Amino acid sequence: MMFASASAELLKLRKRPAIWVLAGVWLTLLTFFGYLLPYLGYVTGDSSAPRSGALADTLPANLVGNAVAGYALFGGAIVMILGALVAGSEYGWGTLKTVLTQRPGRTSVYAGSLVALAAVLLALVLVGFGLSAAASATIATAESLPLAWPAATDVLTGIAAGWLILGMWCLFGVLLGTLTRGTAMAIGLGLVWALVVENLVRASSAVLDVLGTVQQGLPGVNAGSLVAALGAQGESPEGGTPGVAPVVDGTQATLVLVGFAVAFAVIAGLLQARRDVI
Amino acid sequence: MTISDTRLRTGAAVLRATGLTKRYPGGVLAVDGVDLTVHRGEVYGFLGPNGAGKTTTMRMLLGLIRPTSGTVDLLGEPPGSPAGLARVGALIESPGFYPYLSGLDNLRILARYGGVPRGRIDAVLDAVDLTDRAGDRFATYSLGMKQRLGVASALLGDPELLVLDEPTNGLDPAGMADMRALVRRLGAEGRAVLLSSHLLGEVQQICDRVGVISGGRLIAESTVAELRGQAALVIAAAPLDVAARRAVQLLGADRVQVVGAELRLTAGEAEAAEINRELVAAGVEVSELRRAERSLEEVFLEMTSPKDSLRKDSNDVR
Numbered sequence: 001m002m003f004a005s006a007s008a009e010l011l012k013l014r015k016r017p018a019i020w021v022l023a024g025v026w027l028t029l030l031t032f033f034g035y036l037l038p039y040l041g042y043v044t045g046d047s048s049a050p051r052s053g054a055l056a057d058t059l060p061a062n063l064v065g066n067a068v069a070g071y072a073l074f075g076g077a078i079v080m081i082l083g084a085l086v087a088g089s090e091y092g093w094g095t096l097k098t099v100l101t102q103r104p105g106r107t108s109v110y111a112g113s114l115v116a117l118a119a120v121l122l123a124l125v126l127v128g129f130g131l132s133a134a135a136s137a138t139i140a141t142a143e144s145l146p147l148a149w150p151a152a153t154d155v156l157t158g159i160a161a162g163w164l165i166l167g168m169w170c171l172f173g174v175l176l177g178t179l180t181r182g183t184a185m186a187i188g189l190g191l192v193w194a195l196v197v198e199n200l201v202r203a204s205s206a207v208l209d210v211l212g213t214v215q216q217g218l219p220g221v222n223a224g225s226l227v228a229a230l231g232a233q234g235e236s237p238e239g240g241t242p243g244v245a246p247v248v249d250g251t252q253a254t255l256v257l258v259g260f261a262v263a264f265a266v267i268a269g270l271l272q273a274r275r276d277v278i
Numbered sequence: 279m280t281i282s283d284t285r286l287r288t289g290a291a292v293l294r295a296t297g298l299t300k301r302y303p304g305g306v307l308a309v310d311g312v313d314l315t316v317h318r319g320e321v322y323g324f325l326g327p328n329g330a331g332k333t334t335t336m337r338m339l340l341g342l343i344r345p346t347s348g349t350v351d352l353l354g355e356p357p358g359s360p361a362g363l364a365r366v367g368a369l370i371e372s373p374g375f376y377p378y379l380s381g382l383d384n385l386r387i388l389a390r391y392g393g394v395p396r397g398r399i400d401a402v403l404d405a406v407d408l409t410d411r412a413g414d415r416f417a418t419y420s421l422g423m424k425q426r427l428g429v430a431s432a433l434l435g436d437p438e439l440l441v442l443d444e445p446t447n448g449l450d451p452a453g454m455a456d457m458r459a460l461v462r463r464l465g466a467e468g469r470a471v472l473l474s475s476h477l478l479g480e481v482q483q484i485c486d487r488v489g490v491i492s493g494g495r496l497i498a499e500s501t502v503a504e505l506r507g508q509a510a511l512v513i514a515a516a517p518l519d520v521a522a523r524r525a526v527q528l529l530g531a532d533r534v535q536v537v538g539a540e541l542r543l544t545a546g547e548a549e550a551a552e553i554n555r556e557l558v559a560a561g562v563e564v565s566e567l568r569r570a571e572r573s574l575e576e577v578f579l580e581m582t583s584p585k586d587s588l589r590k591d592s593n594d595v596r
Contacts, residue, residue, distance in 0.1 A: 001360065001393070008390035015379055094374025098431060101340050101368040101441075102392040105360040109391070277342040 005112025026078045035135035060136045061148045064158035065231025067132035072224035073243030076169035080190045083173025088183035110272045125162040165223045171264035178268040226253035292470045298348035308334045310494040321465040323485030324474040331494040332474040367437035373428030377417035402430040421448035439470045478574040492582040513541040514566035524560040
């Protein structure tokens with residue numbers, strides 16, 4: 001039954017314009033800020049030192065780091081919206097009761113939607129990596145530089161890490177959509193958390209020691225640490241990607257992200273399984 | 279009527295709720311000890327004013343809401359179990375569908391969830407006369423079409439029991455007539471139908487049995503004929519006070535009302551002759567004695583409205 005539910009959820013996702021809009025926005029942002037903007041900066045800027053650094057980021061050798069750099073903040077925010085839309089809309093449209101009375105059982109419906117979301121996220125990561133590779137190859141060719149790709153295992157690690165980060169944020173959205181039984185409040189709260197609260201804690205950690213400890217447990221900070229561990233250019237006065245900073249090491253970041261993902265999924269699942277559908 | 283009497287006329291129970299109660303956090307008692315039985319092949323009308331607890335009860339029967347207490351036996355399964363739901367079709371409150379999808383795609387999705395073969399989709403679209411508009415987006419449907427798509431989705435799994443919550447809501451007169459015909463047809467096919475409504479005419483026309491719910495309690499469960507059959511006798515008599523006293527001695531105060539210059543007695547035709555004889559023996563002149571035909575609506579209003587307002591409103595005895 002779970003696979004029947006997953007296939008139903010995939011059909012919904014595939015036909016839903018909002019999903020394509022989100023995917024389009026994300027892939028555009030990824031290519032624009034990850035490749036086009038740094039390259040234009042390199043081509044048109046003066047010959048100071050950061051220029052060559054910006055170009056180096058976009059080259060094939062740094063594919064993994066640069067492709068996942070945007071996941072910590074922007075990618076996370078976008079898939080958080082995706083998760084909130086998928087979970088929250090069912091309440092707003094009254095479709096949850098329609099689906100649940102069709103037969104499948106609450107747990108299968110929920111598990112099916114997570115499987116479908118995981119598939120969509122994996123597709124997003126793969127397409128993102130594909131676009132990044134294409135952009136990076138184009139830049140290297142334009143600059144007559146050799147196409148030196150990273151090792152396949154590094155690419156796979158990057159894909160897995162990207163999938164984990166997007167999965168964690170998406171589940172955060174699913175949890176918020178389930179908790180608030182809607183989309184607007186869930187998306188609002190999720191964005192405030194991802195874009196405001198985490199940044200405030202991070203910014204204040206220098207002045208307040210306790211916040212320095214707190215931030216090590218935040219989902220966004222750990223996502224940023226994981227992409228930094230993969231070679232993404234951290235935030236610095238010269239540029240870099242917002243939300244990327246090596247606050248904790250890659251292993252801890254991975255464990256914390258897995259922990260959050262599991263916790264979000266379990267809490268949302270329990271709510272879905274036990275709560276009255278009114 | 280006992281349950282076994284009903285069984286003789288219809289089939290075994292497909293749905294049985296016992297002592298079903300829902301108390302929401304904060305203490306609101308939405309449904310209070312409802313016992314309900316629907317038999318195979320019958321159309322059961324679930325009647326009640328808005329807010330009486332109809333929808334909450336139906337949601338509990340389907341496992342959408344967890345009862346505070348009480349049990350539900352849905353085709354031998356607990357409520358909300360896939361095995362039971364596979365044989366049930368439901369339309370609860372307003373039809374909930376994906377607005378960005380066509381009617382056809384909505385049904386395709388529900389068919390996937392329900393593990394229903396695709397061939398059923400054409401059949402149910404045809405049954406609700408929606409084949410022509412199946413390719414249009416749900417958001418563009420009229421209320422009547424949305425309602426029909428709701429019934430179509432309820433029929434997808436070829437169910438033995440249909441639970442329809444006010445299926446004629448928002449339909450125009452022609453749409454209501456079509457819906458009634460459809461429900462009658464479904465009943466005639468041998469499916470059990472549990473239909474909630476606040477429209478008495480509708481229930482009177484299509485239901486074999488009726489449960490009346492008010493304030494969360496099931497206050498009557500009977501056939502339409504039996505509900506209406508608690509007939510009233512209207513008696514014009516003088517002196518009225520003597521007649522009323524005698525009537526109270528005979529029937530008890532709760533069965534006697536003085537309405538204008540007449541007595542209104544809750545009594546069947548069988549008792550009419552004896553009541554007449556007793557009144558005359560008490561020195562009362564009976565100038566008219568007739569049976570008041572009550573519509574289901576009158577019975578319903580009488581049952582569901584507070585007693586005082588009933589007395590004030592009831593001078594319209596036919």
